[in-house]
Amino acid sequence: MSRPHGEAPPSIQGRVIAAMRERIISGSLDAGALLSEVAIAEEFGVSRTPVREALKQLQTEGLVEIRPRVGTFVTSPSRREITELFEMKELLEGAAARLLAQRGRVPEIDELLLNLEDANEAVARDNRRWYAALVQEFHQLLIRGADNSKLEAHYRTLMNQLAYPRLVTTSLSQPGRPLQSDQEHHLVLQLIMAKDGDSAERVMREHVRASRRALFAGLHHDHQHGAQAH
CATH class of the missing domain: 1.20.120.530 (GntR ligand-binding domain-like)
Known part of the structure; x- marks a missing residue:
C-alpha cells in the first residue's frame, strides 16, 4: 500500500516499538516474560541498536522493565x-x-x-x-x-x-x-x-x-x- 505523498515511512525503531507494544498490551507476551534483544533483532531483521532504543521507549511507557546486567522483562504490575x-x-x-x-x-x-x-x-x-x-x-x-x-x-x-x-x-x-x-x-x-x-x-x-x-x-x-x- 502506497503512503500519502510526503509521509515518511515508519522508522525501524518505530516499527519495533509498535509491534512490541501491541504484543504486551494484547497479552500475547506474558507479564514477567524475559525479552531477548538478539531474538527481537533477528525477527525484525535489524541490528540490536534500534531494538535497545525501542525497549528504552517502552520502559518510559511503563510496559517493560530494564534490569541492568539481568535483562529486559515485560512489566508485571503489583x-x-x-x-x-x-x-x-x-x-x-x-x-x-x-x-x-x-x-x-x-x-x-x-x-x-x-x-x-x-x-x-x-x-x-x-x-x-x-x-x-x-x-x-x-x-x-x-x-x-x-x-x-x-x-x-x-x-x-x-x-x-x-x-x-x-x-x-x-x-x-x-x-x-x-x-x-x-x-x-x-x-x-x-x-x-x-x-x-x-x-x-x-x-x-x-x-x-x-x-x-x-x-x-x-x-x-x-x-x-x-x-x-x-
Missing part, C-alpha cells in the same frame, strides 16, 4: 500498582461520562447504543471474548465522546500501563460479571442521554470499582490455581 491505575481509570472515565452527558446527541451516543446491542447478544451467547472486545470499545467510545484531547492522551497511557485487554478478560471470568457489567453500561448510557452528568459520573465510577473487585477476585483465583498446579 497489586498496589493495579489499584493505583484503577483509581486513575475511575477518575478519568467518570469525568468522561460527565463531559459526554453535557454534549448532547453526538455521534458517539449512537455508536454506544449499537455497542450495547451487540453486548446484549454477546452476554446472551456467553461469548466472553466478544464481550471483552465490546467492553474495551464501550470505554474507548466514552473517552472519545468526552471530546477532551488531554483526557484522551492520559487515558491511552494509563490503558497501556495496565495492559488492559488481559485484565478485562480476567475480571469477566467471574461468574455473573459479564451480565452485571452489561447492565452497568446500560445505566451509564441512560444517564448520559438524560444529560445527568453528576449521576453519570457517579455510576461510571461505581462501575470501574466493581470491575476492579472482579479483577482482584479473578487474580486471586488464578494465583491459587497456579499454586495448586505446581
Whole structure:
C-alpha cells in the first residue's frame, strides 16, 4: 500500500516499538516474560541498536522493565500498582461520562447504543471474548465522546500501563460479571442521554470499582490455581 505523498515511512525503531507494544498490551507476551534483544533483532531483521532504543521507549511507557546486567522483562504490575491505575481509570472515565452527558446527541451516543446491542447478544451467547472486545470499545467510545484531547492522551497511557485487554478478560471470568457489567453500561448510557452528568459520573465510577473487585477476585483465583498446579 502506497503512503500519502510526503509521509515518511515508519522508522525501524518505530516499527519495533509498535509491534512490541501491541504484543504486551494484547497479552500475547506474558507479564514477567524475559525479552531477548538478539531474538527481537533477528525477527525484525535489524541490528540490536534500534531494538535497545525501542525497549528504552517502552520502559518510559511503563510496559517493560530494564534490569541492568539481568535483562529486559515485560512489566508485571503489583497489586498496589493495579489499584493505583484503577483509581486513575475511575477518575478519568467518570469525568468522561460527565463531559459526554453535557454534549448532547453526538455521534458517539449512537455508536454506544449499537455497542450495547451487540453486548446484549454477546452476554446472551456467553461469548466472553466478544464481550471483552465490546467492553474495551464501550470505554474507548466514552473517552472519545468526552471530546477532551488531554483526557484522551492520559487515558491511552494509563490503558497501556495496565495492559488492559488481559485484565478485562480476567475480571469477566467471574461468574455473573459479564451480565452485571452489561447492565452497568446500560445505566451509564441512560444517564448520559438524560444529560445527568453528576449521576453519570457517579455510576461510571461505581462501575470501574466493581470491575476492579472482579479483577482482584479473578487474580486471586488464578494465583491459587497456579499454586495448586505446581
